[in-house]
Amino acid sequence: MTPPTQPVAGMIRPVPMPPDSQTNRDLLAVMKGTSAGYWFLLGLSLFFMHLAGGIWIWQVYKGLGIAGYAHPIFWGVYIVTFVFWVGIAHAGTLISAILFLFRAKWRNAINRGAEAMTVFAVLTAAQFLGIHVGRIWKSYFILPYPNQRGLWVNFKSPLLWDTFAISTYATISILFLFVGLIPDIAIARDRATGWKKVLYTVLALGWVGSSSQWKAHNRSVLHLSGLATPLVLSVHSVVSWDFAMALVPGWHTTIFAPYFVAGAIFSGFAMVLTLMIPVRRIFGLEAYITDYHFENMARFILLTSTICGYAYMSEYFISWYSGVEAEQTAFWLRAFGPYWISTWVMIIFNTVLPQLLWFKKLRVNVPFLFVLSVLINIGMWFERYVIIITALSREYNPAVWGEFIPSWPEMGILAGSFGFFCTFFLIFLKLFPVVAIAEMKEIAIHEKAHGAQGTH
Amino acid sequence: MARLVGIFELPAQVAAAVKQLRGRGYTDIETYAPAPFPEVDDAVHPKPSKVRLLTLIGGLTGVVTGYAMTIWMSNNWQIMLGGKPFASIPPYTIIAFELTILFGGVLTVLGLFIFGGLPKFKIDPAYSARFSAEDFGVVVRCREQDVAEIDALLREHDATEVNLVES
Numbered sequence: 001m002t003p004p005t006q007p008v009a010g011m012i013r014p015v016p017m018p019p020d021s022q023t024n025r026d027l028l029a030v031m032k033g034t035s036a037g038y039w040f041l042l043g044l045s046l047f048f049m050h051l052a053g054g055i056w057i058w059q060v061y062k063g064l065g066i067a068g069y070a071h072p073i074f075w076g077v078y079i080v081t082f083v084f085w086v087g088i089a090h091a092g093t094l095i096s097a098i099l100f101l102f103r104a105k106w107r108n109a110i111n112r113g114a115e116a117m118t119v120f121a122v123l124t125a126a127q128f129l130g131i132h133v134g135r136i137w138k139s140y141f142i143l144p145y146p147n148q149r150g151l152w153v154n155f156k157s158p159l160l161w162d163t164f165a166i167s168t169y170a171t172i173s174i175l176f177l178f179v180g181l182i183p184d185i186a187i188a189r190d191r192a193t194g195w196k197k198v199l200y201t202v203l204a205l206g207w208v209g210s211s212s213q214w215k216a217h218n219r220s221v222l223h224l225s226g227l228a229t230p231l232v233l234s235v236h237s238v239v240s241w242d243f244a245m246a247l248v249p250g251w252h253t254t255i256f257a258p259y260f261v262a263g264a265i266f267s268g269f270a271m272v273l274t275l276m277i278p279v280r281r282i283f284g285l286e287a288y289i290t291d292y293h294f295e296n297m298a299r300f301i302l303l304t305s306t307i308c309g310y311a312y313m314s315e316y317f318i319s320w321y322s323g324v325e326a327e328q329t330a331f332w333l334r335a336f337g338p339y340w341i342s343t344w345v346m347i348i349f350n351t352v353l354p355q356l357l358w359f360k361k362l363r364v365n366v367p368f369l370f371v372l373s374v375l376i377n378i379g380m381w382f383e384r385y386v387i388i389i390t391a392l393s394r395e396y397n398p399a400v401w402g403e404f405i406p407s408w409p410e411m412g413i414l415a416g417s418f419g420f421f422c423t424f425f426l427i428f429l430k431l432f433p434v435v436a437i438a439e440m441k442e443i444a445i446h447e448k449a450h451g452a453q454g455t456h
Numbered sequence: 457m458a459r460l461v462g463i464f465e466l467p468a469q470v471a472a473a474v475k476q477l478r479g480r481g482y483t484d485i486e487t488y489a490p491a492p493f494p495e496v497d498d499a500v501h502p503k504p505s506k507v508r509l510l511t512l513i514g515g516l517t518g519v520v521t522g523y524a525m526t527i528w529m530s531n532n533w534q535i536m537l538g539g540k541p542f543a544s545i546p547p548y549t550i551i552a553f554e555l556t557i558l559f560g561g562v563l564t565v566l567g568l569f570i571f572g573g574l575p576k577f578k579i580d581p582a583y584s585a586r587f588s589a590e591d592f593g594v595v596v597r598c599r600e601q602d603v604a605e606i607d608a609l610l611r612e613h614d615a616t617e618v619n620l621v622e623s
Contacts, residue, residue, distance in 0.1 A: 021490075021589040144529060152529035156547045164554040172561045179565060182574075183491075183588075190585035205569075206576025208583045211500035214492040216572035219505035223564045227511075231557045238550065441590060442491035449466045 023444055024187060027437045030283045031188070031430055038426065045422035052416015055409045056131055064134040068407035072400050073392045077410035078132040081417055083384040084267070085125035086166070086239055087260075088377075090232055091268025092118025093173055096180070097228035100221070106296050108439040109289045112184075113279065114272045115177040116434070120424040121271070122170045124417050129166075131413060158241045165238040172231055176224050179217070182207050183438040199431075236264040243387065249330035250391035253318065259311035263383060266304035266350070269297050270376035275425065277370045279434060288435050295363045301376070302357040308383075309351035326396050334390045338403060342382045343390070349379025458600050461582050462610035462618045464592040467493035473594055473613035474499040482606065484597035486580070488587035496592070507567035514563025515556045522552025582621045595621075 059066055068076060092114040099107040133139050142163050144153045153160055186207035189200035207213060240260035243251040273294065280289045319327040334343050353375060356362050363369075393402050428434070464470045470487055474496070477485055489496055526548040534542050568574065582595045594615075596606050607618050 020585075024589055144525065150533065152533045154535070155526045155530065155551055156544055161547070161550045161554075164551050168554045168558040168561075171558060175561055175565050179568060187588040190588045205574040206579060207574065208576070208579060209488050209490060209587055210573075211487045211489070211497045213572040213574070214489060215497040215501055215505045216507050216568045218492045218494070218497070219507040220564050220568040223507065223511045224561055227515075227557045227560050227564070230553075234550075234553060234557075438491045442493070445467065445491060445493075445590060449468060 020191065021441070023437060023440050024191070026285070026287065027433050027435050027440065028188060028191060030279075030285070030434055031432070034430060038430075042423065042426045045419040045426060048415045048419025049423055050416075050419075052413045052419065055412040055416070059131075059409055060136055066407065067409045068405070069134075070402070072395060072402045073389065073404045075132075075388050075392060076404065077385075077406050077414055078128050080381065080384045080388050081414050082125050082128035082132065083239055083388075084381045085121045085128070085417065085421075086236065087264035087267045087380060087384075088271045089118045089121035089125060089169070089173070089268065090236060090261070090264035091272050092116070092121075093169075093176065093228045093232040094265055094268065095272070096176060097225035097232065100225045101229060105443065106293055108443060109293050109435055110272060110276060110297070111439070112177075112180065112432075112436040113276050113434050114268075115173065115180060116425065116428045116432070117271060117275060118173045118268075119170075119177050120421050120428070122166070122173055123424070124421045126166055126170060127420070128417070129163075158238065158245045161238045162242055165235045169231060169235045172224070172228055176228060179220055179224065180436060181432060183209060183217070184433045184436060187437050188433065233261055236260045243391075248391045248395055249324075249326040250334065250387065250394075253315065255311055255314055255318075259308070259315075262304045262307035262311065263350075263380060266301060266308055267377060267380035269300050269304065270373040270380070273297055273301075273369055273373035274377060277366055277373070279429070283434075285435060288440060291364045291366065294366060294369055295360075298357045298363040298369060301354055301373075305351055305354035305357075305376075312347060312351060330391060330394055333394050334386060337390065337394065339386060339390045339393075342386045346379050346382040346386050349375045350383060457597055458603050459582060459595060459597050459621050460603060460606050460610065460618055461584075461621055462594040462596075462613075462615035463586070464594065464613070464615055465590075466614075467496050467592065469614045470592045470594055471495040471499040473610055473615070476609060476613070477594075477596060477606070480605075480609075482596055482598055482602075486582075486595045488583055488593040488595070490588060490590050490592070505567075506571050507564060510563045510567035510570070511560050514566075515560035517563075518556035518559030519552050521559065522555035523548060525555075526551050591616075 067078070092111075095107050095114045096111045099111075130136050130139050142153065142160070144155075155161075182204060185200050186204040186209065189197065189204045192200050237257035237260065240256035244253060244256035246252065276289060277294070280286060316331055319331040322328075333339075353372060356372075389404050393404050395401070462473065464473070467489070470489070471493075474485055474487060478499075485500055487496055487500055523545075527543040530542045530544070536542075580595070582593065584593070587593050594610065596610075598606055603620070610618050
């Protein structure tokens, strides 16, 4: 404990920099450089997004008639696609929040990609409410705001619940994504140059990873997870009540909320696989996103697919058991009526094919998982198509039955919704880490401290 | 006054060093970590984070707002349905629930900003990019005559290096 031999100021020297850690280099490399293939995909996505924008402007000018809205079907492909994207949006929060609360460490490698996907899917879905209402300049009427008519919205309507559920879900999932991103943006900030340095410096908010910051961060993530867990279950329940609260045969069932939630998680996990399998392959992230992660997701898909299958069967059983003629007719026509193709696509893609995942060989077969995940996405889109279109076209009175064929504006805007979603996901890939770097380090440092016996 | 930065590789070493420093009466300690480690954070700040208070306030505000808004609005614009009361609690519970989550979530993030000191406009000169790699840092502010003691203490806990930085 001798006093220093020279003045303290003379001993100050800059902290020397060792080489950057392997995790940082590997995961930040995803954000570096753009290949011709990337620009091609981005260009294609932008093309479809703008095509849909053009069609939408045309539709605003001409009216919803060009989208084929005619009696008795006033909920067409736009609502089908809305429900589809809301469903996709469920995996991110499920992986981030529910698996976080269950301390399932395998989520760390995939949660960021899934959270980003959630945010973009919710934003895609939210647009369909505006596209569907037709008179877009009056769409703010859905909000309870003071107005000169002295009129308030009807809070007993499921559409109002939907407004609150979707806007809450969008806000919370954006906050969740951003809070998780802050430490990673700081990592990127410390290594970036040029305009990216400015961007990351602003977005990192001066994060340095001090004890008070981590303490507050940990607690916030825990609480956001606690809040998001019931939220994620409520959002698709509320969407399902848009249907179940009506008296239309085929919609009016109590099973809808859990049935929709299971379907949403099912399709969301499939979408995570559809996105993360190419991302892992292209950017060489095999060391971080392993087959173990894909196998776990495959197990989730198997579970939720089985719940969906149970729901499909239970719907048919109840319609037969109830003895209500309208219900029985609705379900008979679903399987053997004019939309039989959609119904069988839905049943085969969503409940039959995923049963193959009982075999471990197929659960770890990545090309198989990729193909299966795409088929599930198609099947889940058709599930919503079946629920909405078959029910509306065959209501109680056969005199007002109708036929529905998707119109070209609807299909164009459907394609554009994928363009919108992919555009944002592709930009996200190049600006932000698609694997949560700090969380990967938490595992790496843990293993360094306790030897490499942990398998997560 | 002087400031010392000890560089560590493992969270357990950081926690032990911080505990001993606090035991010897050095309380102006800050740590930098690449990832959250409760043992490190608890060594510096033993009390639970106050973020939970803000979550509670947000959630309660949300549930009250949700019920108050829906009930008041239905009574302000009255629609008679079969002689039932204007306000209908079961559907309003959904609105109250969503607002509970919304306000609770927003205030949780506000709590992160307040108690995590974000946004921070001036970054500590003791901070270095190696703390966003895989190293841990322990920053101690002390009198100049204590530098040698702290230096020895940090090295005793396996600090890979100890540096002086501007205070």
